[in-house]
Amino acid sequence: MLTAAQVLAENNFGDTRTGGLAGPMGLFLILVLAAATVLLIRNMNARLRRLPDRFPAPDGADAGRVEAGVVDPTDGTAMQDSRPNTPKRAQQG
Structure with missing residues (x-):
């Protein structure tokens, strides 16, 4: 009959020497995945x-008005000047 000390001392995890490559292989896979993630984010x-700042309208009806700067393709209102530091004509003279 087995004593409590013998049951607790018994190795129930199998041969621990055969899985010696698991740690370095896991580290290698983590480093490869991290490098791939960095490269994908940079790309x-x-x-x-x-990409351009704005895309043309999908239908041809407003395309001429959008190119002329009359209609904002996102909400249909008049376009604002996207250059904040450029002086207006009244301020130049």
């Missing part, structure tokens, strides 16, 4: 910087 930021 996405570069693509977002190349």
